[in-house]
Amino acid sequence: MRVFREQFYFYLAGLYVLVGCCSGPLFGAEKAAKQPNILFVFADDQAFDTIRALGNNEIRTPNLDRLVQDGMTFTHTFNQGSWSGAVCVASRCMLNTGRFLWKANQVYRQTEQERQAGRFWSEYLKKAGYQTYMTGKWHVRADATKAFDRAGHVRGGMPNQTPEGYNRPHEGKPDVWKPWDTKFGGFWKGGKHWSEVVGDDAVSFLEQASKSEQPFFMYLAFNAPHDPRQAPKEFVDMYPLDKVAVPKSYLPTYPFMEGMGAGKGLRDEKLAPFPRTEYAVKVNRQEYYAIITHMDQQIGRILAALKKSGKADNTYIFFTADHGLAVGRHGLMGKQNMFDHSVRVPFMVIGPGIAAGTRSDAWIYLQDVMPTTLELAGIKKPQHVQFKSLLPLIQGESKSGYEAIYGAYLALQRSVREGPYKLILYPKISQQVLYNVQEDPLELKNLAADPKYAKVKKKLFARLLKLQQQTGDQLDLKTTFADLR
Numbered sequence: 083m084r085v086f087r088e089q090f091y092f093y094l095a096g097l098y099v100l101v102g103c104c105s106g107p108l109f110g111a112e113k114a115a116k117q118p119n120i121l122f123v124f125a126d127d128q129a130f131d132t133i134r135a136l137g138n139n140e141i142r143t144p145n146l147d148r149l150v151q152d153g154m155t156f157t158h159t160f161n162q163g164s165w166s167g168a169v170c171v172a173s174r175c176m177l178n179t180g181r182f183l184w185k186a187n188q189v190y191r192q193t194e195q196e197r198q199a200g201r202f203w204s205e206y207l208k209k210a211g212y213q214t215y216m217t218g219k220w221h222v223r224a225d226a227t228k229a230f231d232r233a234g235h236v237r238g239g240m241p242n243q244t245p246e247g248y249n250r251p252h253e254g255k256p257d258v259w260k261p262w263d264t265k266f267g268g269f270w271k272g273g274k275h276w277s278e279v280v281g282d283d284a285v286s287f288l289e290q291a292s293k294s295e296q297p298f299f300m301y302l303a304f305n306a307p308h309d310p311r312q313a314p315k316e317f318v319d320m321y322p323l324d325k326v327a328v329p330k331s332y333l334p335t336y337p338f339m340e341g342m343g344a345g346k347g348l349r350d351e352k353l354a355p356f357p358r359t360e361y362a363v364k365v366n367r368q369e370y371y372a373i374i375t376h377m378d379q380q381i382g383r384i385l386a387a388l389k390k391s392g393k394a395d396n397t398y399i400f401f402t403a404d405h406g407l408a409v410g411r412h413g414l415m416g417k418q419n420m421f422d423h424s425v426r427v428p429f430m431v432i433g434p435g436i437a438a439g440t441r442s443d444a445w446i447y448l449q450d451v452m453p454t455t456l457e458l459a460g461i462k463k464p465q466h467v468q469f470k471s472l473l474p475l476i477q478g479e480s481k482s483g484y485e486a487i488y489g490a491y492l493a494l495q496r497s498v499r500e501g502p503y504k505l506i507l508y509p510k511i512s513q514q515v516l517y518n519v520q521e522d523p524l525e526l527k528n529l530a531a532d533p534k535y536a537k538v539k540k541k542l543f544a545r546l547l548k549l550q551q552q553t554g555d556q557l558d559l560k561t562t563f564a565d566l567r
Contacts, residue, residue, distance in 0.1 A: 117297040119397040124303040129406035130426035145382035153432030154440045161405045163490035173404035180467030184554030193223040207299045217283040218303035234283035241268035253361040262315035269312040281380035285387040292391035306377040311369040313376040321368045329411045336413035341508030343494045350416025363410030398433030420497035444483030488549040498546035505542040
């Protein structure tokens with residue numbers, strides 16, 4: 083194993099040389115042409131704090147680190163939530179239609195008609211002269227093979243999780259499910275790990291794009307690190323359990339689980355035993371880190387192919403994820419909650435004119451990437467698009483993003499973040515949760531019962547009611563939380 087690790091790191095070192103680590107920045111400093119290439123890389127279930135360059139010293143992400151070092155990172159990027167247990171469905175519908183959560187829900191079943199009417203991210207870029215390409219996870223109610231000029235392997239919501247992958251592991255008992263065992267299918271279905279297939283597809287497209295003068299839009303959507311969190315054994319071995327920490331927000335059971343609807347019946351939550359054990363959490367985090375590092379290797383291949391294509395100097399790369407994941411924090415495993423680990427994601431943008439190693443703590447939504455790319459392509463923002471272009475922030479013309487951040491999950495949870503505070507509401511059980519996320523970023527101390535925060539809660543509630551109108555949210559909160567009015 084030691085030999086393999088040495089070989090693996092030698093491979094990464096060689097990759098760095100290939101993409102230009104030792105010969106200067108990956109991207110030129112000159113301004114982009116009128117229509118730059120756009121490379122969008124999308125992860126699934128990747129929390130904001132899973133990149134080494136952003137402070138997680140447990141994980142190994144050399145190529146994502148490179149994106150952080152070579153461009154601008156938005157440290158507070160959010161997803162608005164979901165009308166479905168599959169949070170990625172709502173996230174991707176918002177992403178491709180440009181509408182806020184409940185506005186997007188109104189057109190969710192008509193997304194194919196939306197595409198045909200041209201009110202779709204890729205359709206706007208097609209009309210602007212871009213060659214559009216997609217491979218990987220789609221999970222949108224529109225035909226990907228028609229939404230893009232070319233499509234590689236169009237995948238569904240998640241690789242199949244076998245029964246052996248649930249309610250595990252139990253300390254002291256044999257665990258038959260192994261992330262590297264191909265007999266369990268999932269990411270291994272078809273003979274090659276799906277992350278590697280995305281890498282192969284992207285490299286192949288870039289080889290062909292190198293021969294064309296037409297600008298391109300690449301939509302590369304990994305299913306990783308969604309469960310089943312499968313990766314080759316050597317990647318799992320990079321994370322011995324004694325080196326994987328139990329999160330500080332670890333709890334055996336989340337106290338308001340009943341307010342989350344299905345609660346323990348949620349598919350994501352059934353992955354690990356109840357109550358949670360430190361051992362089960364560490365194993366799940368080990369496998370989470372492993373599949374992220376494996377995905378990171380494929381991203382390295384894509385960056386190398388971009389450099390080789392000769393297109394890098396006129397290409398903007400955007401990397402983000404559709405939402406985060408708990409993986410043992412607050413007694414939870416999934417993303418159907420309003421905690422930062424589940425609603426915040428990484429977001430990096432790299433390209434011509436963007437200063438290397440810069441960061442913005444402005445509050446943004448991940449779906450802001452759509453109008454940003456349209457503006458880069460010279461396309462006027464469509465009237466129905468509610469998300470904002472990030473170019474004023476990227477170009478230093480502005481330092482502020484959204485004044486408040488909205489969050490929702492079904493009719494079961496609502497949240498609002500304004501100033502230093504976040505208010506989470508559970509209407510089903512009339513429960514309020516308040517955090518000072520500025521002083522308590524891990525969301526450990528619930529301040530809701532403290533009378534001195536009554537005015538804070540009322541102010542946040544008033545803001546939430548306004549955000550409901552903006553997002554098309556018709557859930558009645560005034561009756562359940564009359565004391566907050």
